[in-house]
Amino acid sequence: MKSYDIAVIPGDGIGTEVMPEALHVLERTAELCGFGLKFRTYDWSCETWLKTGKMMPDDGMSQLSQHDSILLGAVGFPSVPDHISLWGLLIPIRREFHQYVNLRPVRLLPGIPCPLANKKPGDIDFWIVRENCEGEYSQIGGVFGEGTPAEGAMQTAVFTRYGTDRILRYAFDYARKLGRPHVTSATKSNGLFHSMPYWDSRFADIGKDYPEVRTDQYHIDILAARFVMSPERFDVVVGSNLFGDILSDLGPGVTGTIAVAPSANINPERKYPSMFEPVHGSAPDIAGQFIANPIGQIWAASMMMDHLGEPEAANLIMKAIETVLDRPDAPRTPDIGGTAGTKELGAAIKAQI
Amino acid sequence: MKSYDIAVIPGDGIGTEVMPEALHVLERTAELCGFGLKFRTYDWSCETWLKTGKMMPDDGMSQLSQHDSILLGAVGFPSVPDHISLWGLLIPIRREFHQYVNLRPVRLLPGIPCPLANKKPGDIDFWIVRENCEGEYSQIGGVFGEGTPAEGAMQTAVFTRYGTDRILRYAFDYARKLGRPHVTSATKSNGLFHSMPYWDSRFADIGKDYPEVRTDQYHIDILAARFVMSPERFDVVVGSNLFGDILSDLGPGVTGTIAVAPSANINPERKYPSMFEPVHGSAPDIAGQFIANPIGQIWAASMMMDHLGEPEAANLIMKAIETVLDRPDAPRTPDIGGTAGTKELGAAIKAQI
Ligand SMILES: CC(C)[C@H](C(=O)O)[C@@H](O)C(=O)O
Numbered sequence A, B: 001m002k003s004y005d006i007a008v009i010p011g012d013g014i015g016t017e018v019m020p021e022a023l024h025v026l027e028r029t030a031e032l033c034g035f036g037l038k039f040r041t042y043d044w045s046c047e048t049w050l051k052t053g054k055m056m057p058d059d060g061m062s063q064l065s066q067h068d069s070i071l072l073g074a075v076g077f078p079s080v081p082d083h084i085s086l087w088g089l090l091i092p093i094r095r096e097f098h099q100y101v102n103l104r105p106v107r108l109l110p111g112i113p114c115p116l117a118n119k120k121p122g123d124i125d126f127w128i129v130r131e132n133c134e135g136e137y138s139q140i141g142g143v144f145g146e147g148t149p150a151e152g153a154m155q156t157a158v159f160t161r162y163g164t165d166r167i168l169r170y171a172f173d174y175a176r177k178l179g180r181p182h183v184t185s186a187t188k189s190n191g192l193f194h195s196m197p198y199w200d201s202r203f204a205d206i207g208k209d210y211p212e213v214r215t216d217q218y219h220i221d222i223l224a225a226r227f228v229m230s231p232e233r234f235d236v237v238v239g240s241n242l243f244g245d246i247l248s249d250l251g252p253g254v255t256g257t258i259a260v261a262p263s264a265n266i267n268p269e270r271k272y273p274s275m276f277e278p279v280h281g282s283a284p285d286i287a288g289q290f291i292a293n294p295i296g297q298i299w300a301a302s303m304m305m306d307h308l309g310e311p312e313a314a315n316l317i318m319k320a321i322e323t324v325l326d327r328p329d330a331p332r333t334p335d336i337g338g339t340a341g342t343k344e345l346g347a348a349i350k351a352q353i
């Protein structure tokens, strides 16, 4: 029997509340599909940092590298500055494991209240391919003239050809694989004088290798507006680290799935484990109440199984989510208009499988 | 009689089509309110660039500096790279005239189809205060290793204390002036390691001088999603050059007013002329058909009159726009669901005044 060895990092806040639901669903799916699953839980989190001064142990990355895959909850604590907590865990994992693809679905699901008028499930259904290792997210820069009137901060974005080309190729390949030969690029070459014209030129160049794939590009400002005005138009949208980040929260915002959408951090070469997480954060405002929606975490688990080569298991989970959401009597957490708790919704999905 | 001397730059594409409507409306308003207006038109545009290699003459800025104010249409031509056309006209004007505030309303108007469900005029009504002179829009950087596998591009954002503090203060002052003491800051301190933590620290510091103003801050990704999910919540939103740019297209996207919204580039000290323009671009796809919506340009003219110290004139224009839009028989351009042309809608607004 095939078996998969998963590193589980519940993290902080609601991360620790939604994770068990995903694990239960995974276990049930494994039984049905006939594969094994081994979970090893790591308590790396802001809580750990407050105790030890480290988000993960010194050999954390090498521990993780033993696993087939990583399932992450959410990391973040109000008392720990984001740029410490994230650059001590999430971002090093993405970078050192060369998870240079951040793949996120934007999909209108049944039974989820959509903020847009006159849309029904199926109307909105596309993918965001985000560069995940370089670009605007950078440690290059700093504060100068501190404490003087000439004070300021600099921040340098770096777009390597290596990093740019590989994400663009992934986007084109993905559009091909989906059978939806259309890639939209997010740019801002009219304002970001160096980086974005470079991005555009690479997009044009790589596109030549995919003559059957239709391409278009929009400046990020108008593209964001188009996500609201005409979200039906998109198939695969590719963006830099920052633009992809913005678009992949905005997309779920538009489809009402901000608490529901997953995020796959993928190393396509499979040299390193990939990491799967919900789009939502640790949500300190509702943590401890067990009312968080577990679907983001469960959908992330579905994407993980797909990546691990178990598409049947992935579909089973996804179908269960959609079937439960579509049921009028389904338990619904407050974010999707109900009063049910995390466990109830999780249990309903598990039972559906 | 008071008189104002306005530099008029229609620019390219639909810019040249919507501008006359704004001028007619302004003339009518001046008659009624009893002030004079002198227009001087400059043909600076991509068309000029194709002929002369310059977007404006060498002494362009000094010509403009003679005027009380600048009314701009839109600049951009498919055959002229954006980073040439804009860095040759729009961006130098913003910077050399220290128009460090870009002020943009996000407002649900009557009679404009709104992409969001269950919203009515009045529900969404807030202001975006965007930094307009520095930040991510920078010429610092370039391409390295060109033509080699180690090729790439770098782009450096610069946030000076001088530039950051003045825009933050403007936002707080503006919230005070509106009587809506609530300022929301756009950040991304969890990804942009240097610039955004600096921005946040200045926001916290300046906020201390406005103890009665409530503050909050969101990362740009979730803030974009909130523009869709809960746009009622905002009063004044302050953002860097790039974040403000994105939010101030997204906001009008959410309210259906992308072809209608204005943009004021303000030098608050009034040492230099300020510049008023519609949010929309030159729209080469519909240029020449005279079907562009002139309201963005007319609303920009209203903001101009307000800035010039004629609030009565500004209100008169704004009221006329709203009254016409609210009329079931009003001429409507295609973008707002009708078949009327630019001139008809413009004439209706002028007649309403
Ligand atoms: C044309 C472009 C440079 C400009 C900007 O990004 O500032 C435009 O999008 C705007 O918002 O006025």
Ligand SMILES: CC(C)[C@H](C(=O)O)[C@@H](O)C(=O)O
Pocket: A086, A245, A263, B190, B191, B221
């Ligand atoms: C937490 C933060 C650093 C992260 C990001 O911006 O990448 C998050 O927003 C995400 O999209 O996964």
